[in-house]
Structure formats: structure tokens, C-alpha cells
Amino acid sequence: MSRIGKKPIPIPKDIKVDIGTDEVRVSRGDQTLSERIHPGIRVRLEEDQIIVERDNDLRESRALHGLTRSLINNMVIGLSEGFTKNLEIQGVGYRAQKSDNKLIMDLGYSHQVIFEEPEGITFELASPTRIAVKGADKQMVGEMAAKIRASRLPDPYKGKGVRYAGEVLRLKAGKTGVK
Numbered sequence: 001m002s003r004i005g006k007k008p009i010p011i012p013k014d015i016k017v018d019i020g021t022d023e024v025r026v027s028r029g030d031q032t033l034s035e036r037i038h039p040g041i042r043v044r045l046e047e048d049q050i051i052v053e054r055d056n057d058l059r060e061s062r063a064l065h066g067l068t069r070s071l072i073n074n075m076v077i078g079l080s081e082g083f084t085k086n087l088e089i090q091g092v093g094y095r096a097q098k099s100d101n102k103l104i105m106d107l108g109y110s111h112q113v114i115f116e117e118p119e120g121i122t123f124e125l126a127s128p129t130r131i132a133v134k135g136a137d138k139q140m141v142g143e144m145a146a147k148i149r150a151s152r153l154p155d156p157y158k159g160k161g162v163r164y165a166g167e168v169l170r171l172k173a174g175k176t177g178v179k
Contacts, residue, residue, distance in 0.1 A: 024075075028079040031136055078135070083136070086133075088164075088165050094152070
């Protein structure tokens with residue numbers, strides 16, 4: 001039995017859960033997240049907990065058991081607390097600003113890099129060099145943060161670029177001139 005899969009998921013008071021035949025919907029207010037369920041996995045509601053079970057011990061069912069439980073748990077946590085990815089911008093003249101629902105970044109290119117907030121995601125700027133990507137859907141938050149980071153990957157020689165907060169970057173040694 002999967003150690004992760006057999007743990008029940010506690011449901012906070014303000015979260016509503018609807019379990020269909022092949023889908024689980026988790027909602028809070030006007031926000032709703034849903035996840036499709038594999039036919040070999042059963043999800044049931046018991047008091048104020050969600051229980052995830054599998055029909056058999058096939059390899060695929062064992063793998064999907066823990067995955068399904070984690071995806072449902074992430075939906076519950078996302079709607080109750082939310083997810084955040086923090087990014088840092090390093091480099092002379094590199095900065096970000098927010099205008100309406102757009103993130104506008106100067107990253108050393110001849111043009112500005114612009115990202116629009118997708119539905120369910122918000123950008124917050126603590127300073128011109130610190131960006132926070134927030135939202136209820138963990139996958140969308142991570143994907144948006146990865147797209148922003150990919151707009152100017154950290155340079156392995158000088159360390160300039162966009163990186164995750166706390167990301168350790170190993171700098172390479174430059175050329176040594178021959179004398």
C-alpha cells in the first residue's frame with residue numbers, strides 16, 4: 001500500500017468537494033479546481049476527509065494511487081492557502097515593473113519582455129528585482145515561474161539573469177590568459 005496514497009486528506013471548513021464518477025472538483029467561493037481520476041482509482045468522502053483507494057495491486061494502479069492523492073491534496077491546499085514561487089532578477093539594469101495585469105521586464109535585450117497574468121495567477125513585486133508568482137493551481141504557478149525564468153536564464157559566468165529565490169548557481173571560471 002502506498003504510504004502517501006493511504007493518508008486521508010483533511011478538508012478545511014470553507015472548502016467544498018464534489019466527487020463524480022471520473023472527476024473530483026474542489027471549490028471555494030468562485031474558484032474551482034478539478035482533476036480527472038483514472039478508472040482504477042476510487043475517491044470517496046468520509047466525514048471531513050477525502051480517502052483515495054485503488055482497485056488492484058498492478059504497477060500502474062500503485063503509481064497512480066499516490067499521484068492522485070497528491071494532486072487532490074494540492075488542490076485543497078491551493079484553495080485554502082495558495083502557492084507562491086519567488087524569483088530574483090540579478091544584473092545591472094535588469095528590473096521588473098507591473099502595469100495593470102502585465103509584468104514588464106528589462107533584461108538586457110533590445111526589447112522589453114512582457115508577461116500577462118493568466119486567469120488564477122497574480123504577480124507581486126516586492127522590489128524591482130523580486131517577483132512573486134501566486135495562485136491556487138500549483139502546476140500553473142510553477143509553469144508561469146518557469147516561463148519567466150526562461151526569459152533570461154542565469155548566466156553561468158557572471159550570474160546575471162532571472163533565478164528562483166534561494167537558487168544556488170555555480171559560477172564557472174573564465175578564461176585565463178596565456179603569458
